[in-house]
Amino acid sequence: MPAIVVPTAGQLAWQQAEFGLFVHFGLNSFHGREWSDGTLRADSFDPVDLDAGAWVRSVVDVGARHLILTAKHHDGFCLWQTETTGYSVASSPWRNGRGDVVAEVAEACREAGIGFGVYLSPWDRNAECYDDPQAYSEFYARQLTELCTRYGPLVEIWFDGAGSDGYVYDWERIVAVIDEHQPDAMVFNMGRPTIRWVGNEDGLASDPVEYVVGRTQLSNYTAASMSTREAAYLPPECDVSIRRGWFWHPDDEPKTVDHLMAIMYGSIGMGANLLLNVPPTPEGVFDPADVRRLREWRAEWDRRFGSPIEAHVERDGAEWRVRFTQPVRIDHLRLREHLTSGQRITAHEVIAGVDAAAETIARGLTVGQGRIHAFPARDVTELRIRVSGHGAKLAEVTGFLTGHETIPQPPEGYEAPTDAPLD
Missing domain, CATH: 2.60.120.260 (Galactose-binding domain-like)
Structure with missing residues (x-):
């Protein structure tokens, strides 16, 4: 191992939480897309039955400790009332253009006593200024400032590296916003990260799960942001969706209980944190099949480990x-x-x-x-x-004593990934 580097109190608290829920929701949810290019009509966003309180009840019921919401995915559509672009909920019929998904979810999390965090995609396929790094730096910093100042404490800020190959973001400016307004938030993967990606989207870590890592063990994004540090305490987070897709699709279905148990053993059971995605339907509710599966999974988890x-x-x-x-x-x-x-x-x-x-x-x-x-x-x-x-x-x-002497394995044909450097 590299020289001993100690965690911050915030990192330890995050690790002890062990488990959070991810929520991918946006224009893609209404068009059967996983990625879109920023041209889908903003007025197609209309989750008529959106109930953030019900989302959070599922978080609590399954034993997760926080919820991370995709405030802006790669298409650039914003789920809050932003002053930076018209490509947002303000241009939709939902709540007569006055709705704010981020606000409703943040409030529901506060009422339930769980943490709240946001995903803000650096890649923006709608912003006209994206091709001008200096202009986009100002644009993105304003978006991040809005999210960091309007919705209370954030437990985690999620920076996805997808689509950003070769683009030079102004991480110094971005990190300054976080330092000023949300210094206790965990920062995922990019900028000046305090937690890192495990290296796959299957929810599985591999032995050893090292918390102190060097540049060669990290993605290009994370390593470049480490400045002069040769090693850093960066515990991994395993992100995976309860379904095949990150956004909801009518022909998709949740993973089996055994598959979810295999994920639990391969993430939390290996010393990494788990972030499980549950995508709302276009109506703005969790699919009943997903809610049932979460409850079945939690019941099996409690049956095995509820009597220590x-x-x-x-x-x-x-x-x-x-x-x-x-x-x-x-x-x-x-x-x-x-x-x-x-x-x-x-x-x-x-x-x-x-x-x-x-x-x-x-x-x-x-x-x-x-x-x-x-x-x-x-x-x-x-x-x-x-x-x-x-x-x-x-x-x-x-x-x-669980009655199960072997660890459940993912379905046949699934290849367990390794915790490899991120390319």
């Missing part, structure tokens, strides 16, 4: 000794690292039994915010955990 078996953890020389208060039967184990002084565990091994009966039941590299291992069910009273890494320290060990 706590253990006493103490250091014993080069090992951590884990003692349960009485013999327990477990088939899953969750480990959590003490991260306030940085990520330090580089490898770990879990051993059950003693002497000739000792057996390694799980092993891996990083632990981080949380690592979940599955293994054949066994009765244990004590475990030994060997960790590598200078100053490595476990914070928590929890056992579970």
Whole structure:
């Protein structure tokens, strides 16, 4: 690993939240598109039944801690009352042109006590000034300022790198807006990021999940924005949609519970954060099939992990000794690292039994915010955990008897990605 770099309090809080919901919504939702070129008519946006409160209830019901909304996608259509362009909700019939999706979602999040964040695409296919980087810098900074000053605290600001190859954004100006108005927000991927993309849109991380990364491990956008820093604490976020598409389509359907469980094991269960997209219909509501699937998934999650078996953890020389208060039967184990002084565990091994009966039941590299291992069910009273890494320290060990000795896998034909450098 690179030299130890410690996280900020904000980064630790974000990691501990573990799970948020993404909401892709806009003109694409009304035209069956994933990407559009900024020429779709603004007056086609009319979500007659939009209910931000219902969106947020689904966020709470599934156990997510925040919601990230696409305030502006690549087509340039703005979901708030902006002074920068007429290509916005102000030019639509929805709420007689006076509606503000960002405001309604932000208010619903505040009332529910969850975090709110925004996605503001740097690439804008509608803005006439986009071909003039200096003019667009002013345009984009004004849009970001509106979002940073009108809707309360933002937990996350999401910068998508799509479509931006070769374009030089004024990140110094953009970062200054965030520093002035939303200094506590996590910044995703570009500018001066505090969290990074995992490297795929399948919701899966791979071992090791490193929080301290160098330039060569990052995308061109993120690496270029690191200035003189050779290494930075940048925990990864795994973004994936509950459906095949990011926007709602009538011929699409939600992933199975097993597929979603595989995503959970491959993201949160690997020590990364998960951002699951749920796209509203053109009416402005979550599809009932998606809501049902979220509830089924959460029920399965709770069934497996809703009855934790706590253990006493103490250091014993080069090992951590884990003692349960009485013999327990477990088939899953969750480990959590003490991260306030940085990520330090580089490898770990879990051993059950003693002497000739000792057996390694799980092993891996990083632990981080949380690592979940599955293994054949066994009765244990004590475990030994060997960790590598200078100053490595476990914070928590929890056992579970879930009735599932193997981790669910994505559907046949799905190729698990690696946490590779972003190109």
